Amino acid sequence: MSTYNFDYLDELEAEAIHILREVAGQFEKPALLFSGGKDSITLVRLAEKAFRPGKFPFPLVHIDTGHNFEETIIYRDKMVERIGEKLIIGSVQESIDQGKVVEQTGKNASRNALQTVTLLDTIAKYGFDACIGGARRDEEKARAKERIFSVRDEFGQWDPKRQRPELWNIYNGKIHKGENIRVFPISNWTELDVWNYIRREKIELPSIYFSHERDCITRNGQLMAASPFLNMDDEDVVERKQVRFRTVGDMSCTAAVESDAFLIDDIIAEISASKISERGARMDDKVSEAAMEDRKKGGYF
Amino acid sequence: MNILKFFTAGSVDDGKSTLIGRLLYDTDSILADQLEALQRSNRKNDDGTIDLAILTDGLRAEREQGITIDVAYKYFQTEKRKFIIADTPGHIQYTRNMVTGASTANLAIILIDARNGVVEQTIRHSYIVSLLGIKHVVVCINKMDMVDYSETVYNSIIEKYKILAQQLKLADVTYIPVSALKGDNVVQVSENMNWYEGESLLHFLEKVDTDHLDQSLLARMPVQWVVRPQTEELHDYRGYAGRVLSGTFNLNDKVTVLPSGASSVIEKIEFFDEALDAAHAGQSVIIHLKDDVDISRGDTIVNASALPQETKLIEADLCWMDTRALDTSMMYNIQHNSKITKCKISEILHRVDINTLDKHAADEFKLNDIGRVIVKTADALAFDLYDDNRANGSAILVDTRTNLTVGALMFRAAVE
Ligand SMILES: Nc1nc2c(ncn2[C@@H]2O[C@H](COP(=O)(O)OP(=O)(O)OP(=O)(O)O)[C@@H](O)[C@H]2O)c(=O)[nH]1
Ligand SMILES: [Mg+2]
Numbered sequence: 040m041s042t043y044n045f046d047y048l049d050e051l052e053a054e055a056i057h058i059l060r061e062v063a064g065q066f067e068k069p070a071l072l073f074s075g076g077k078d079s080i081t082l083v084r085l086a087e088k089a090f091r092p093g094k095f096p097f098p099l100v101h102i103d104t105g106h107n108f109e110e111t112i113i114y115r116d117k118m119v120e121r122i123g124e125k126l127i128i129g130s131v132q133e134s135i136d137q138g139k140v141v142e143q144t145g146k147n148a149s150r151n152a153l154q155t156v157t158l159l160d161t162i163a164k165y166g167f168d169a170c171i172g173g174a175r176r177d178e179e180k181a182r183a184k185e186r187i188f189s190v191r192d193e194f195g196q197w198d199p200k201r202q203r204p205e206l207w208n209i210y211n212g213k214i215h216k217g218e219n220i221r222v223f224p225i226s227n228w229t230e231l232d233v234w235n236y237i238r239r240e241k242i243e244l245p246s247i248y249f250s251h252e253r254d255c256i257t258r259n260g261q262l263m264a265a266s267p268f269l270n271m272d273d274e275d276v277v278e279r280k281q282v283r284f285r286t287v288g289d290m291s292c293t294a295a296v297e298s299d300a301f302l303i304d305d306i307i308a309e310i311s312a313s314k315i316s317e318r319g320a321r322m323d324d325k326v327s328e329a330a331m332e333d334r335k336k337g338g339y340f
Numbered sequence: 341m342n343i344l345k346f347f348t349a350g351s352v353d354d355g356k357s358t359l360i361g362r363l364l365y366d367t368d369s370i371l372a373d374q375l376e377a378l379q380r381s382n383r384k385n386d387d388g389t390i391d392l393a394i395l396t397d398g399l400r401a402e403r404e405q406g407i408t409i410d411v412a413y414k415y416f417q418t419e420k421r422k423f424i425i426a427d428t429p430g431h432i433q434y435t436r437n438m439v440t441g442a443s444t445a446n447l448a449i450i451l452i453d454a455r456n457g458v459v460e461q462t463i464r465h466s467y468i469v470s471l472l473g474i475k476h477v478v479v480c481i482n483k484m485d486m487v488d489y490s491e492t493v494y495n496s497i498i499e500k501y502k503i504l505a506q507q508l509k510l511a512d513v514t515y516i517p518v519s520a521l522k523g524d525n526v527v528q529v530s531e532n533m534n535w536y537e538g539e540s541l542l543h544f545l546e547k548v549d550t551d552h553l554d555q556s557l558l559a560r561m562p563v564q565w566v567v568r569p570q571t572e573e574l575h576d577y578r579g580y581a582g583r584v585l586s587g588t589f590n591l592n593d594k595v596t597v598l599p600s601g602a603s604s605v606i607e608k609i610e611f612f613d614e615a616l617d618a619a620h621a622g623q624s625v626i627i628h629l630k631d632d633v634d635i636s637r638g639d640t641i642v643n644a645s646a647l648p649q650e651t652k653l654i655e656a657d658l659c660w661m662d663t664r665a666l667d668t669s670m671m672y673n674i675q676h677n678s679k680i681t682k683c684k685i686s687e688i689l690h691r692v693d694i695n696t697l698d699k700h701a702a703d704e705f706k707l708n709d710i711g712r713v714i715v716k717t718a719d720a721l722a723f724d725l726y727d728d729n730r731a732n733g734s735a736i737l738v739d740t741r742t743n744l745t746v747g748a749l750m751f752r753a754a755v756e
Contacts, residue, residue, distance in 0.1 A: 045623070053622055088611070180412070200399075209734070
């Protein structure tokens with residue numbers, strides 16, 4: 040019997056590929072939710088490993104808040120061209136224009152919460168029965184509770200008290216009409232696992248993940264990128280800082296960290312030594328102890 | 341570095357979540373902002389210290405009631421190993437969530453409250469551990485601080501448990517006296533129990549061996565997806581994508597495709613842009629065969645010299661996980677790897693009384709009942725016995741009215 044090296048990254052990778060292929064096999068109209076962040080970029084690589092040389096059995100779907108980092112959009116379009124897969128964009132701006140959601144006002148206004156409506160509309164419009172997402176259980180305590188195949192009702196709601204048993208590596212994808220399943224292939228990966236994987240696979244990332252100079256203001260103890268999307272007033276002082284982003288979302292809710300990490304090795308060293316969690320840089324989680332649980336119940340990613 | 345997957349089990353309030361919290365806390369795995377959130381929380385211990393259980397009790401309802409409802413997964417690593425922990429609920433009502441957390445683990449930590457000793461849930465969970473064939477068991481006698489760290493109390497509990505372990509044929513059991521609340525013997529060996537000569541829980545978890553290398557000769561790969569690019573240059577490309585459940589496939593191996601029984605030879609094994617000589621248990625690959633055989637999702641490629649069982653009648657252990665009782669007149673879906681077919685539970689052979697572990701004849705099977713049944717499937721399944729090959733010896737039952745997963749099956753025998 041031959042021996043072989045199968046380390047923890049190989050194991051996590053093989054599990055994720057298995058899950059992606061289950062989605063392909065079990066659903067009529069799946070989609071891969073692509074945010075432009077490192078986790079969904081990792082999902083794209085895993086999908087390539089699952090289905091190449093064939094096409095992906097699903098399109099990529101980007102829920103676009105309109106408040107993006109420019110670098111993310113440039114990256115997204117280049118990547119879509121490279122992989123030659125279909126991209127569908129659900130626009131929060133459109134949802135606002137149609138009067139389906141109302142833009143928040145005030146200093147901490149963000150479009151993050153509005154995304155849910157656009158997401159649910161996009162799912163309904165295309166009739167997606169499964170949406171693959173890059174959420175990980177180590178990110179947040181409500182996510183730590185979620186199944187890999189997570190059922191959402193017709194209103195997109197997650198019911199944490201009534202999750203189906205999920206046994207061995209058998210995933211039950213059966214749903215009623217109108218329901219859909221959110222699938223999280225990298226549930227069992229940690230932030231560090233993702234970075235180690237990106238390094239191993241030599242995956243290119245948007246430049247905002249690496250140290251760069253940027254105009255920032257300090258809000259609620261967090262460094263925010265100064266941008267037209269942030270409601271600023273006279274009290275806000277703009278400072279030039281050497282920063283990078285640890286997680287990438289809407290510009291108005293993603294905080295930067297001061298960093299000199301220019302290379303992926305620097306980032307891995309930085310995260311290994313860090314005493315703050317990744318979502319410590321997300322304003323959207325700071326609202327209350329159950330902020331994520333509540334958003335998930337409402338249909339969020 | 342490899343991964344150890346383990347879970348905590350035991351009765352309500354035996355301290356499972358606190359133990360996980362303690363493991364994370366004492367290994368410095370809790371980050372500053374998470375710690376800050378803990379300190380802000382209003383669930384505190386009586387002496388004002390932070391309640392470590394809320395690290396895993398992530399749902400609002402759990403924090404309000406001070407109990408665990410569903411599994412929480414936590415991740416940490418030391419210099420020696422990576423760990424994936426499933427913190428499962430002790431309450432009987434949520435047994436199915438406990439089974440969920442247990443089903444993917446290779447080690448079980450069973451907690452016992454030193455004041456109460458072995459109780460019904462200890463037996464139930466230990467029984468489930470034995471059914472699931474989990475190799476390693478650590479029994480932590482917890483809350484030792486509340487019994488004056490008494491060796492006598494500890495010994496009397498483990499004597500009781502040893503009898504249970506023997507009845508359940510749990511082979512590898514380790515006993516550790518701990519206080520999850522105070523941290524004794526969790527990460528550091530305790531000063532309070534000099535009579536205990538073993539190591540700390542963490543130390544044990546770091547070195548327990550988990551034979552990752554699958555020595556099984558039963559090479560099995562259920563086909564999940566057929567890759568057919570249908571482009572001009574890859575016109576004839578036809579690859580079978582799946583994850584090797586067990587054993588090893590080598591180039592030029594003779595294989596059989598089930599259920600058709602067609603035989604062929606492995607021509608090529610691909611993993612993305614690599615060509616491999618072999619595919620081992622755990623790997624997700626694409627296999628090409630020399631002959632043009634008809635294969636689709638739900639079929640299984642197996643080693644031609646070690647065929648699985650193939651019957652429509654299977655004797656199996658069943659854990660029932662739905663509030664609606666089993667209906668022996670109903671058709672359910674059975675999902676076995678990538679294969680789904682209809683089935684009936686044609687006979688209930690016995691149900692197990694959890695308190696005595698006695699087997700009784702039964703015609704009812706309700707939430708959390710466990711026992712032995714005969715499953716009759718519409719299509720034959722290509723399976724192995726659970727004890728020989730866990731990955732190919734298990735299946736779930738799905739209620740086609742509700743789409744809920746209602747049963748866990750472990751195959752014990754083919755019925756001729
Ligand atoms: N004195 C003492 N109390 C403990 C110890 N471990 C846990 N407790 C307390 O026991 C209570 C229950 O602890 P949990 O960790 O929530 O119990 P659990 O086993 O996770 O409970 P469920 O998940 O609901 O089944 C809490 O009040 C803990 O503080 C211990 O070692 N000593
Ligand atoms: Mg608990």
